[in-house]
Amino acid sequence: MSAAPRTATAGPAAHVLSVSGLEKRFGATVAVDGVSFEVGRNEIVGLLGPNGAGKTTTINMLLGVLQPSAGTIRIEGVDLAAERSRALARTNFAAVYAPLPGNLTVSQNLRVFGLLYGVRRLSDRIEALLAQLDLRRFRDTRCGVLSSGEQTRVALAKALLNEPQLLLLDEPTASLDPATARDVRAKIRACAAAGTGGVLWTSHNMYEVEEVCDRVLFLSRGRILLEGDPRTLPGEHGKATLEELFITVAREPLALEGA
Amino acid sequence: MMTLRAGRVFAVVLRQWYLVRGSFSRIVPLFAWVAVDVVLWGFITRWLDSVAAPGGSFVPTLLGAVLLWDFLARVMQGVTMAFFEDVWSRNFLNVFATPISIAEYVSGLVLASVATSTLGLAVMLSIATGVFGLSLLGYGLLLVPFLLVLFLFGIALGITGSALVLRLGPAAEWFVWPIPAVLSPFAGVFYPLATLPPWMRAVGRALPPSHVFEAMRAIVAGRAFSGAALAWGGGLAVLYILLASWVFVRVHRHAVRTGLIARYSAESVS
Numbered sequence: 398m399s400a401a402p403r404t405a406t407a408g409p410a411a412h413v414l415s416v417s418g419l420e421k422r423f424g425a426t427v428a429v430d431g432v433s434f435e436v437g438r439n440e441i442v443g444l445l446g447p448n449g450a451g452k453t454t455t456i457n458m459l460l461g462v463l464q465p466s467a468g469t470i471r472i473e474g475v476d477l478a479a480e481r482s483r484a485l486a487r488t489n490f491a492a493v494y495a496p497l498p499g500n501l502t503v504s505q506n507l508r509v510f511g512l513l514y515g516v517r518r519l520s521d522r523i524e525a526l527l528a529q530l531d532l533r534r535f536r537d538t539r540c541g542v543l544s545s546g547e548q549t550r551v552a553l554a555k556a557l558l559n560e561p562q563l564l565l566l567d568e569p570t571a572s573l574d575p576a577t578a579r580d581v582r583a584k585i586r587a588c589a590a591a592g593t594g595g596v597l598w599t600s601h602n603m604y605e606v607e608e609v610c611d612r613v614l615f616l617s618r619g620r621i622l623l624e625g626d627p628r629t630l631p632g633e634h635g636k637a638t639l640e641e642l643f644i645t646v647a648r649e650p651l652a653l654e655g656a
Numbered sequence: 657m658m659t660l661r662a663g664r665v666f667a668v669v670l671r672q673w674y675l676v677r678g679s680f681s682r683i684v685p686l687f688a689w690v691a692v693d694v695v696l697w698g699f700i701t702r703w704l705d706s707v708a709a710p711g712g713s714f715v716p717t718l719l720g721a722v723l724l725w726d727f728l729a730r731v732m733q734g735v736t737m738a739f740f741e742d743v744w745s746r747n748f749l750n751v752f753a754t755p756i757s758i759a760e761y762v763s764g765l766v767l768a769s770v771a772t773s774t775l776g777l778a779v780m781l782s783i784a785t786g787v788f789g790l791s792l793l794g795y796g797l798l799l800v801p802f803l804l805v806l807f808l809f810g811i812a813l814g815i816t817g818s819a820l821v822l823r824l825g826p827a828a829e830w831f832v833w834p835i836p837a838v839l840s841p842f843a844g845v846f847y848p849l850a851t852l853p854p855w856m857r858a859v860g861r862a863l864p865p866s867h868v869f870e871a872m873r874a875i876v877a878g879r880a881f882s883g884a885a886l887a888w889g890g891g892l893a894v895l896y897i898l899l900a901s902w903v904f905v906r907v908h909r910h911a912v913r914t915g916l917i918a919r920y921s922a923e924s925v926s
Contacts, residue, residue, distance in 0.1 A: 423915070457918040460753040464913045482755040490753060498671075498745035505674045512667035513754040555750075 412437050412471075413487075413562045413595040414459070419468035421454050421619075428454040430619035431468070436563065436595040441586070443606045443627060444599045446616035447647035452599045455616070456492070456567050459597070461485055473562050486515060491556040492567035496548055499541020503532055503551050506540055507558060514559035526554040530584060546577040553581065562594040569598070570605060578602075582609055603627075603640040613639075615646045622646055660763060664756045668764020669771070672738045676772070682737075686772050687779035690726040694780050697722040698788035716876045718846060719790050721869060723780050725845045728806040728813075728865060729836040730776040734769025735814025736821075736832050743826050748920050758908050762901060765818065766811055773810070777803075795875055801886055802868045808893035809864045813839075815900035819907040825920070844869050864893040 414436040421429040429451040436442045444452050457463035459470055461481050470477040470484075477484040497506040504523060511519040527533045530550045535543060540551055549569060556564060566585065570578035586609060589596050600606050606613060607627045615623040623630060623646070627639050636642040676682045701714040708714065742748055751761070784790040792799050817832035824831075842856055843865040849857050860866040867889030874881035911917045 453918075454915075457915065460749075462749060462752050462912060462917045463915050464909075482757060485753065486755040488753075492749075495749040496746075497750060498741075498747050500679075500745060501671070501674055505671075509667050509671045509674070510750070510754065512663045512670065513751070513756050515661065515663055515755065 413473055414597065415469075415471040415474075416455075416459070417469045417471075419455065419458060419470065420466045421451075421458060421463065422466045427619050429458070429465075432616070432619070432621055433468075434614055434621060434624070436597055438593050438595055439589060440612065441589055441596040441598055441610050443610035443613035444597055444616060445601075445603075445606060445613050445643060445646075447643075450616040451619040452616055453492075453567060454619075456490070456565050456597070456599065459563075459565055460488065460490055486559065487562040488565065489514065489556040489559055489561035489563075490565035490567065491549070491552040491569050492565075493549075493569070493571045494567070495552070497540050497551055497555055499539060502537050502539050503527070503543075503554075504536045506551065507554060510555050511558050516559050522558060526557060529557075530554050545572045546574070546581075549573055549577075549581060550584075553584065557588055560592060560594070562592075564589070564594060564596045566596060566598045568600055570600065570602065578605065585609070603638065603643055607639055615642070617646050660757075660760050661755075664754075664760040665764045665767065667756075668738070668761060669767045672741065672764075672768040673771075675741055686730075687776050690730060690776050690780050691783055693722055693726050694719070694783045695787070698784065698790075702788065713876075715788060715790050716794055717873060719784055719788060720792065720795075720872060720876070721845050723784050723790070723792075724802060724806055724868065724872070725836070725840060725843075725865070726780060727773065727777050727803065728810040730773040731769055731807050731810025732813040732817065732836060733833075734772040735765045735811060736817045736829075737772070738765045738768040739814075739818040739821070740829060743821060743829070743920075746920070748917050752908075752912075752917050758905055759901075762815060762818075762904060765814070769811065769814060773807070795872065798871065798875065798886075801890065802872065805864050805868050805886070805889045805893050808890070808897055812893065812896035812900040815897070815904050819900070819904040822904070822911060822916075823907045839863060839865075842866070848873060862892065864889040864896070867892075 412435040416435070417433045419429055419432040420427070432451070432455060434442070444455065446452050454463065458465050459477070461477055461484070472484040473487050475484040475487065501509070504527070507523045507526065508519065511523060516522050527536060530553060532547070532550055532554060535547060535551070540548060543551065553569065556566070569585065570581055573581060582605060585596065598610060610627050613625065613627045613630065614621050623634070625633065631637060631639050631642045634642055634645075636645065697719050701718045704714040704718070742751055781792065795802060813835055817835060820831055821828045842852070842860045843863045844852065844860050845865070849860045849866055849870060852860060867885045871881040871886050
């Protein structure tokens with residue numbers, strides 16, 4: 398560990414996340430192909446793309462559970478490969494495919510993960526999140542018996558425990574009804590606006606992306622094809638809506654190469 | 657320099673405590689099967705005492721050996737059970753995306769095992785002493801190194817078993833349960849190593865428990881035993897823990913490189 402390069406720690410880094418030349422190969426298959434991007438403070442960035450585009454592979458690399466084949470990831474200036482624990486202490490995530498253990502209660506899960514993330518004044522933090530996400534009445538309920546919406550809110554509470562500078566959300570509103578999804582979006586936006594961190598958000602719901610994201614990155618076949626404001630990007634490429642643009646990316650990515 | 661954060665280690669232990677304290681199906685196995693074993697062997701030794709030549713006693717040799725071997729098995733299972741909880745609840749992604757290091761995670765599994773195996777030992781001792789008159793005090797202060805060597809080797813087996821399941825997938829847990837049974841013929845739990853053919857004896861000498869059971873039989877028979885051999889057993893146990901930890905780290909690195917952690921239930925990403 399002593400040989401690890403020291404990274405900027407004197408002040409806050411300009412970006413909460415800086416990804417450079419990120420690549421992941423599985424044998425001959427290239428899942429992520431030289432991706433570079435940043436997430437700024439108080440910025441919500443949408444990572445969009447069809448199934449198999451490399452979104453979840455990218456997020457897994459940002460979470461330190463998948464080793465990149467090449468490239469660097471800096472979270473608040475801390476190199477993830479060199480200082481994994483320091484970098485991950487500034488990060489958290491919620492994903493529809495990673496529910497919290499269903500055999501622990503809401504408060505037990507939050508306490509265990511709060512300890513893992515080294516949260517100070519943990520009891521106060523848990524109480525604040527239970528109130529913020531309307532989970533007080535489920536405090537002693539096992540997560541496994543909660544509805545999808547309630548489980549999503551618990552996963553979000555876990556993701557916000559350490560007040561992460563980088564919050565990764567992989568389809569956080571998938572499987573939620575529209576009313577619950579809107580409620581969850583509002584809570585995430587409020588959290589992003591209140592702190593100094595940034596959010597990387599994947600979703601297949603283009604209405605949601607337009608509503609929430611400041612900037613979007615379109616990923617196709619492991620590469621970033623387009624980048625821009627979700628409200629103006631469709632018009633820049635001759636499309637009426639973000640959904641139309643998404644479908645073009647999914648079906649005719651070559652038509653947009655070099656755009 | 658690697659430092660362990662107590663809070664993260666405690667988190668792994670606390671998770672196990674939450675699970676065990678509220679679960680009848682987790683509490684009972686901590687002592688039920690070892691208690692059954694002690695009762696079974698208690699009656700066998702009682703019967704053997706009644707038919708054998710007067711003066712001898714099978715209680716300290718056979719029942720003592722069963723108790724100590726079951727302690728080792730409980731230690732191993734204490735580690736693997738705590739690990740399996742993450743397997744069963746598909747929790748790897750959540751856990752390994754936190755700042756916890758592998759050393760902290762494995763330390764948490766070991767501490768969880770200390771608690772559960774101590775309970776199992778206490779129940780076994782109560783039955784063996786109260787019902788069948790086994791007195792481990794007969795081993796004197798040597799009981800401490802006996803238990804220590806078995807504990808350390810049980811930890812090594814537990815870490816190895818966990819690494820095996822991490823590498824091969826959830827279904828591989830069935831390879832882990834029989835490990836103590838597979839090793840027991842080589843370890844000379846119930847008979848001297850001299851009973852074994854040379855190749856099995858060589859394997860046995862490489863297993864730390866064999867040195868414990870040889871020393872135990874020597875004490876019961878009133879013979880001198882080799883303290884150096886017991887110390888060698890302790891050294892071997894420490895070596896196996898280091899080896900097991902190295903294997904676990906290697907397997908974890910492989911899992912991170914191939915994406916196995918993120919898609920663990922698939923079992924076939926590599």
